[in-house]
Amino acid sequence: MVAHRGYRAKYPENTKVAFENAINIGAKMIELDVSLTKDRQVVVIHDDTLERTTNGKGAINCFTLAELKKLDAGSWYDPQFKGERIPTLEEVLDLVKDRTLMNIELKEIYYEEQDSTDTIENQVINLVRKKGMEQAVIISSFEIKYLERLCKKDNLPAMAFISRKPADASVVEACKKLELFSWHPWYEILTQEQVDMMHDAGIKVFSFTVNSKDTFLKLCKMGVDGVFTDDIPLIR
Numbered sequence: 001m002v003a004h005r006g007y008r009a010k011y012p013e014n015t016k017v018a019f020e021n022a023i024n025i026g027a028k029m030i031e032l033d034v035s036l037t038k039d040r041q042v043v044v045i046h047d048d049t050l051e052r053t054t055n056g057k058g059a060i061n062c063f064t065l066a067e068l069k070k071l072d073a074g075s076w077y078d079p080q081f082k083g084e085r086i087p088t089l090e091e092v093l094d095l096v097k098d099r100t101l102m103n104i105e106l107k108e109i110y111y112e113e114q115d116s117t118d119t120i121e122n123q124v125i126n127l128v129r130k131k132g133m134e135q136a137v138i139i140s141s142f143e144i145k146y147l148e149r150l151c152k153k154d155n156l157p158a159m160a161f162i163s164r165k166p167a168d169a170s171v172v173e174a175c176k177k178l179e180l181f182s183w184h185p186w187y188e189i190l191t192q193e194q195v196d197m198m199h200d201a202g203i204k205v206f207s208f209t210v211n212s213k214d215t216f217l218k219l220c221k222m223g224v225d226g227v228f229t230d231d232i233p234l235i236r
């Protein structure tokens with residue numbers, strides 16, 4: 001079971017309090033989404049804009065880290081979480097290290113055609129290496145170009161392709177070629193055939209985002225290797 005954006009059923013998503021509580025209730029892995037600020041710092045937030053989960057307005061990449069740190073990322077969820085901040089990836093790596101596994105999702109819009117040391121994916125890899133967490137992390141994205149570029153590098157963490165579309169033989173081949181650890185499909189499009197195809201190719205299947213017992217049981221019957229959920233106790 002992977003805690004999607006932390007313990008999102010009870011805490012403001014992608015914040016330290018959501019991750020701390022996901023770990024405390026025994027999540028085997030936590031998932032988070034990373035974005036790039038105007039001054040090219042890696043921060044943890046799902047949307048491309050601030051409105052839904054903070055008291056700010058506008059695109060994340062129009063603000064520096066110092067500006068984003070002034071925002072409240074907790075009150076929108078409940079006043080008791082007032083003062084919760086948008087965390088940096090480094091802060092969350094420090095919080096998680098040696099406690100549980102972690103899935104870092106690279107959001108599509110930050111992909112840059114030009115490879116450089118400060119692209120979001122290179123910064124993420126370097127931070128994971130700096131913390132010595134290569135064996136505890138899966139890097140994933142809906143944008144396969146990140147994975148195509150990353151797979152050429154050495155000493156990588158595990159990698160995964162996320163999809164809202166069903167996989168055919170060509171997707172399985174692409175996952176195999178990139179030596180991906182896992183495929184992360186939306187549960188609505190998942191079939192037994194796709195699970196079997198991925199497993200035959202040696203690729204694990206983790207499905208998102210599962211918040212009902214019936215869906216969970218259906219996926220278990222298909223033999224998925226894991227699920228993302230907002231509500232670890234419900235699925236447990």
Ligand code: G3P
Binds near residue numbers: 033046140184208228
């Ligand atoms: O990685 C699984 C899931 O997090 C993908 O969707 O939109 O919740 O990031 P989203």
Ligand code: MG
Binds near residue numbers: 032033105
């Ligand atoms: Mg995500």
